[in-house]
């Protein structure tokens with residue numbers, strides 16, 4: 218819908234109904250026949266209906282004309298420069314080139330981070346209502362989400378440090394921060410970020426700052442402050458996730474970046490990433506991302522003005538209906554939140570609204586539900602947990618055999634920890650493997666030299 222006063226490139230209506238898009242075609246499969254018959258607009262995933270910036274299209278056409286699509290040799294210097302210059306220009310944050318790790322997407326990265334920095338059965342802190350993948354991917358990997366819910370206020374949701382710290386358990390290893398927060402649109406202040414970061418540091422929890430929506434600040438009075446830009450201690454205990462996908466409407470090209478200042482975390486992430494997949498990104502995704510960061514800024518400024526106008530138009534129209542729904546202010550993201558008499562509904566944010574009467578509950582709500590509902594998964598979890606502990610002991614030993622290394626005390630401590638865990642009855646009960654067999658397996662693995 219056209220809401221800007223003068224003509225804009227974003228006025229063009231692109232009909233994607235017949236395209237193979239998750240947003241349009243995929244939505245049809247999620248609807249009951251009567252819902253599909255109403256032909257609703259698919260406001261459920263952060264994927265815009267605007268054409269990508271022309272410099273991106275031009276760069277892709279040039280690369281396609283070149284006709285060479287061989288394996289890329291990792292990130293080029295010009296690619297890394299485009300990414301790091303963007304962070305400096307837009308947020309005043311100096312990202313060192315060696316911190317940049319390419320990935321095909323943030324969901325992929327988060328799954329890998331969960332595997333690398335926690336063990337099956339550990340817990341991961343999240344701030345609901347939040348992007349559904351945070352909860353789902355944690356559960357999918359046999360870890361458990363612990364909720365530090367945002368407090369519902371008259372106009373939205375806010376952070377409460379007491380709630381945040383109280384949610385932490387002894388087995389909480391990771392906090393996944395959504396910043397700006399999807400779906401509430403909260404742009405976290407420096408003080409809030411410091412509070413979250415300091416609490417996590419105190420409890421030995423790694424912060425994963427998902428900043429994929431960093432460029433979409435709707436309230437011009439607010440500014441995005443990257444979590445890791447707060448200082449060295451914050452940078453060293455965090456992994457920042459960014460991508461040009463939401464900003465420039467390129468999610469299908471699967472190109473994203475992580476910034477990992479701490480070399481130990483970087484090495485551990487890469488090790489797990491390499492196990493899961495071949496660590497190269499699509500050449501065309503890289504071409505598009507570089508062009509977007511290097512030449513897409515004017516397009517983005519125009520987009521922000523256009524979306525701000527759309528937000529204003531949407532709230533005026535919905536509030537004017539007097540239908541019991543009130544649109545809440547939006548500080549960030551191109552999504553809308555509406556407050557109804559019973560629950561809040563979030564649109565364009567990749568998640569459903571709050572649970573409401575008559576709706577089936579989510580399949581898994583808690584550790585207990587998960588255990589009750591899926592005996593097969595439970596068995597896998599036990600085996601995974603055992604393997605994870607053997608494996609991390611093995612990797613430490615591997616380092617040890619590789620060369621004289623500084624990790625010897627850590628290796629000894631870890632082996633000791635695994636042995637103690639095996640000696641405990643509850644670990645044996647949890648894994649379902651008898652103690653003597655586990656102990657024998659551990660000894661055997663440790664005695665045979667690595668290949």
Ligand SMILES: Cc1ncc(COP(=O)(O)O)c(C=O)c1O
Nearest residue numbers: 263322323324348399429473567
């Ligand atoms: C907070 C958040 N993180 C991650 C993603 C998905 O990222 P990717 O497509 O890079 O996996 C989304 C998409 O909506 C999102 O809102």
